[in-house]
Amino acid sequence: MTDTATTNRCYCGCQTAIGYGRTFAAGHDKIAEAAYLAVHHNGSVAELLKSQGYGPDNPVTDAAVEAGAWKKCDHCDYKGAPESIRNHMAKVQKAENTQRESLEKSVRALGGTWDPSRGMQTLRDAGYHPSEKYIREVYRRLADSGLLEKVDEHRAIYFVIEK
Numbered sequence: 194m195t196d197t198a199t200t201n202r203c204y205c206g207c208q209t210a211i212g213y214g215r216t217f218a219a220g221h222d223k224i225a226e227a228a229y230l231a232v233h234h235n236g237s238v239a240e241l242l243k244s245q246g247y248g249p250d251n252p253v254t255d256a257a258v259e260a261g262a263w264k265k266c267d268h269c270d271y272k273g274a275p276e277s278i279r280n281h282m283a284k285v286q287k288a289e290n291t292q293r294e295s296l297e298k299s300v301r302a303l304g305g306t307w308d309p310s311r312g313m314q315t316l317r318d319a320g321y322h323p324s325e326k327y328i329r330e331v332y333r334r335l336a337d338s339g340l341l342e343k344v345d346e347h348r349a350i351y352f353v354i355e356k
């Protein structure tokens with residue numbers, strides 16, 4: 194019992210009947226997009242962007258962030274739709290957790306004194322590329338949790354507290 198009057202047809206013009214609330218048959222939005230670009234912008238996304246004043250000096254990705262439609266990563270220059278940012282941040286978070294656990298394991302196992310360069314070297318040996326800022330953060334956290342204690346108030350050098 195289909196009421197043909199309320200049946201939607203694909204917006205690409207292929208006359209395919211599609212479900213309620215949809216505008217395209219699967220993948221046909223790309224066909225329509227390509228046709229639109231061909232008609233109005235010689236098939237070129239660059240020309241489309243230029244026609245709206247976007248380009249290398251006025252990035253459309255910045256405009257998307259400014260408009261509130263996209264977000265920027267807290268840690269790097271990555272920009273994307275909210276869902277892409279969530280995935281990206283989850284990956285960053287996971288990588289940081291793995292590095293922190295790896296460094297904490299080494300600190301516990303090796304003991305002794307830890308300055309930023311020792312932490313950097315330890316994580317590099319484990320295949321990571323940490324920043325010194327990140328190492329200092331991990332040390333601060335390990336100090337908060339009672340594993341490390343600062344040797345010198347003014348320098349990021351710690352020793353492992355025997356437990």
Ligand SMILES: [Zn+2]
Nearest residue numbers: 203205207221
């Ligand atoms: Zn279609």
Ligand SMILES: [Zn+2]
Nearest residue numbers: 266268269271
């Ligand atoms: Zn990032």
